[in-house]
Amino acid sequence: MSVAAASPVIILVRPQMAENIGMAARAMANFGLAELRLVAPRDGWPPADTGPKGMTQAAAGATGVLDAISVHDRLEEAVGDLHYLFATTARERGQAKPVHLPEEGMALAAGRLAAGQRVGILFGPERTGLENDEIAIADSVLTFPVDPAFSSLNLAQAVLLVSYEWTRARGGATAPFALPADSAPAKRETVLSFFALLDVELERAGFFQGARAPVMKRNFRNIIHKMEPTEQDIRTLRGAVQALIRGGRGRPGGATKAPSRSGEEG
Numbered sequence: 001m002s003v004a005a006a007s008p009v010i011i012l013v014r015p016q017m018a019e020n021i022g023m024a025a026r027a028m029a030n031f032g033l034a035e036l037r038l039v040a041p042r043d044g045w046p047p048a049d050t051g052p053k054g055m056t057q058a059a060a061g062a063t064g065v066l067d068a069i070s071v072h073d074r075l076e077e078a079v080g081d082l083h084y085l086f087a088t089t090a091r092e093r094g095q096a097k098p099v100h101l102p103e104e105g106m107a108l109a110a111g112r113l114a115a116g117q118r119v120g121i122l123f124g125p126e127r128t129g130l131e132n133d134e135i136a137i138a139d140s141v142l143t144f145p146v147d148p149a150f151s152s153l154n155l156a157q158a159v160l161l162v163s164y165e166w167t168r169a170r171g172g173a174t175a176p177f178a179l180p181a182d183s184a185p186a187k188r189e190t191v192l193s194f195f196a197l198l199d200v201e202l203e204r205a206g207f208f209q210g211a212r213a214p215v216m217k218r219n220f221r222n223i224i225h226k227m228e229p230t231e232q233d234i235r236t237l238r239g240a241v242q243a244l245i246r247g248g249r250g251r252p253g254g255a256t257k258a259p260s261r262s263g264e265e266g
Contacts, residue, residue, distance in 0.1 A: 007032065007033050007166070008109050008113070008121050009082065009120040010033060010037070010159060011037045011038075011120050011121065011122050012037070012038050012123050013039045013122055013124050013134060014039060014042060014124070015038060016042045016127065018054050018055035018058075019055060021036075021047075021066075022055035022060075024155060025059045025065035025066050026058065026059050027156055028062065028159060029059075030160070031160075031164055034064065036065050036069050036070075037070050037072060037078045037120075038078075039073075039077075075122075075137060079122075079137065082119065084112050084120075085137065085139050086105055086121045086139070086141070086142040087134065087137070087138035088130070088143070088158055089124070089129055089143055090129070090144060090151040090152065095132070095136060095141070097135075097139070097140050098139075100141070100142055100143070101145060102162050102164075103168065105140070106165040109166065110169040122134065122138060123155060123159060144158070184231055185229070186231045186233065186234045187231060191224065194234050194237060195221055197238060197241060198220060198241065201241065202220075
């Protein structure tokens, strides 16, 4: 099965702005969706005036999706080869259809695609969304958990949300990179040697005093242990402490400037 056939088809019904078509293509490419269909785009196809340039810029390199766009005069033509169809809307339309959030809907789509079916997702024009008769063609409704006080979604944003949930549904939602390989956990002898250095220098500085000195030392040890330091972490901390020791109150070479008459350092 081709990549396009193994993924939902995104169908923009009467899209009004070339830039939104480009941004929708970009969102699709971000998450591995390849097939974009347009139904009666407002400005024709290719878009008139400066549309193509703005669309290409908005697509930010998703030229593969743009180049494969198919354009249809009627919605029925655009969905004729599909077995299951979602219609996206942010508000209730009074139609007796199953209603899914993107996560649920894309899990359903993944199952149908795995069974060899073709699945499409309808998105309406920017200002009005899909008409009731267009929603009536669909098998179920796909909606978003937006704030009811402000439910308007940009077309490309809606495509992005659905595309992301599609990636999750097909098991592709893994981080594209990880932290660089770290050094191994610190050996106990390295940690104990660092504690010994701290004990000596903090006692010299007067930090550990009186009967609470043993408790304070244990607390310091527990702070370091909770960090689960690596061998390199301890070496870095040890080097920093030794630099402070050599510097003498943070001044290179141990030099200490005499205070001014006002008692403040100049």
